[in-house]
Amino acid sequence: MRLAPRIHDLYVGRNVLATVLVVWLVLLGLDATLALSGEAKNIGTGSYTFGHAVAWTAYTVPRRAYTLFPMAAVIGALMGLGQLAATSELTALRAVGLSRRRIALSVAIALSLLTAMMVVNGETLAPWAQEKADLLKGSAKYETDMAVARYSGLWAREGNTFLNAQTGEEQVDEGGRSRLLLHDVRLYRLDADGRLASLTHAATARHDANGWTLEQVRHDRFGERSATRQAVASERWDSQLDAAALASGLVKPRSLSATELRSNIEYRKRNGLDARDYEDTYWSRWFYPLNVLALCLAAVPFAFGSLRSGGMGKRLFLGMLFALGFLLLQMFFGRMAGALKFDYRIAYALPPIVMLAVSGWLFRRRSS
Template identity: 40%
Template sequence: MSPWIKRVDLLVGLTVLGWVLMTWFILVGLDTALQFMRQIRFVGQNGFTVSNAAFYVFVTVPRRMYEMYGSAALIGGLLGLGGLASTGELTALRAAGMSRLRIAVSAVGVVAVLIVGVVIMGETIGPWGDQQDQAIQMRLRTGSMDVGQNGLWARDGDRIINAKQSILHDNDGHAWVQLIDVNVFTLAPDGELSRFDHADNAQHIGSQWILGHVRSSVIDDDGVHSTTRAHERWASQLDPDVLEKSMIQPQYLSMRDQLRNIHYLERNHENSTAYASPFWGRVMYPLNVLVLMLSAMPFAFGTLRSGGAGRRIFLGILLALTWYFGQKAIVTFGVVYGLSPMLANLFPATLTSVLAWGYFRQLA
């Protein structure tokens, strides 16, 4: 056994691990069951079936696991250390010379190992599941749109529309969607292709769609005739509100996709906050989870020494909610007042780390 890892570290770590896994399973299970009940209401709309509802819930489980892990780590950590405290084992460890900080690090270390897999899941399976969810939601709302690996596909009268990418913009609190790399296939009454349009982008301005940098090719008996225009009005029935609501929200995208959209917006001198803030939130996610759990450990040495599991669960939920709303408020406040998204997301974790470190140094 490594000289840095002792039997007491394993005792603390394995105890916390068991409670974290059990809490994680319960939280995700409850959230999944509630979501399935919500989806049952849509059965029968646009061909939506019970199996579709089950598939929707199944593919979003990885994202729910990612989102719930921080709360599960906090509550599970308090339950684990609280149990050791109530049986007197923490007191025995302290009497044997093990510092509070060392006990806390043993508990947090298990969470740190698990979080590697959680982050990988949140960057791979999670976004894939949300893409499948988006496709289901599109079909549910419209019956004529679909989203897959090749982007958005929609039927608009005698035209078939394909957009390789959709970007959500945020302008003074108003969200709107821009389609990127748009192909429009116009079919003749006999089903033959009569026209093909390609545009670099499409955006809904006022009450109409505008295509940007358009190349049109018309096919007739004399051949193919092509023209190029900087802008063109597009008489499409695509509903921008439906597109906005059906898009994968920026916080559910992988960091790679968020970064790609940030670079696109910055190249076009547009506001990238809608993607930059959730991107840095994902970057800081492991740090936030570890800091949140570390800052809650002092309660295991005091207030949780007496009292049952119900008290520990209540305190864990209270701390998790306080952290969640406090962090959101600080990040939003920072972004609104011009602080960079990176610093706005880093500040809550830094402040909490300083407070927790000060506590442990005081009691060392």
């Protein structure tokens, strides 16, 4: 089989790309509209306005495009090939000697162009825009002096005290109540002249129903010509900083590139912290292209045979069924990897292997 593209490869690829783009835009528009309507409940909270909701939705579009692309690819591929089958063009291509594998290869190459674009988007624009969206929403809703620096963690201000936390997460205790846990926390307190009066370092800062608690604390106080140090195991911290505002400002794994996710995983493992959320996101990025390819190849055989007489509704239903089934299978294995603590690479490799096996079986069945 010659791998050099021919005119029929370009024709099939163009039709598939056109339908994928249309489906993708429809799904993206619907998802963005639902997200914007969901933000209505936040309008009026703090200084959050309709303009903030629109801006937040616009910032999240690159991430939504990245997430929705696999589903759009399989539905669009089925609809594009289904249109060719309904007009007997697939039959004509088969009659001139074009094999099913060649048609599937044409589809895979066409979709690989969009997949490559989404991989670049997932590592550059989508994380950056999502971080901006989270910061915009948190700052407007809670009206706090807060900033997020990608390499220096979370910054917040309360009066003359500045807080810096390298990382953190929200947790649920045994009673079902939520709490915020910040790691590697530094509190910088300035005097009236703007000079550093004290520096407090805590391994963790925990906020729960009882307020703030600092653990493994070290105080450094600076005088005109002296400095003193005091260490305590745990102490209360009288602060009015809003834990919800701080939680909204934490950099989420989805807002990081693969390189930054890897750095965070190493940092958390080095310090004995839970890195499962970061590992989950990290390996999902690596398996993203394989997932798209496996999902589309598993659906392509349905364009032959029964779909010749099937309508658009049937193709759409099968595409959604395949896409949703695959996503549920992938989600199941991902959650199992987190719960049972086995390698995420295995969890993310199993679904595409299953789909590729289904694709091979269907191709053999259609060919027999």
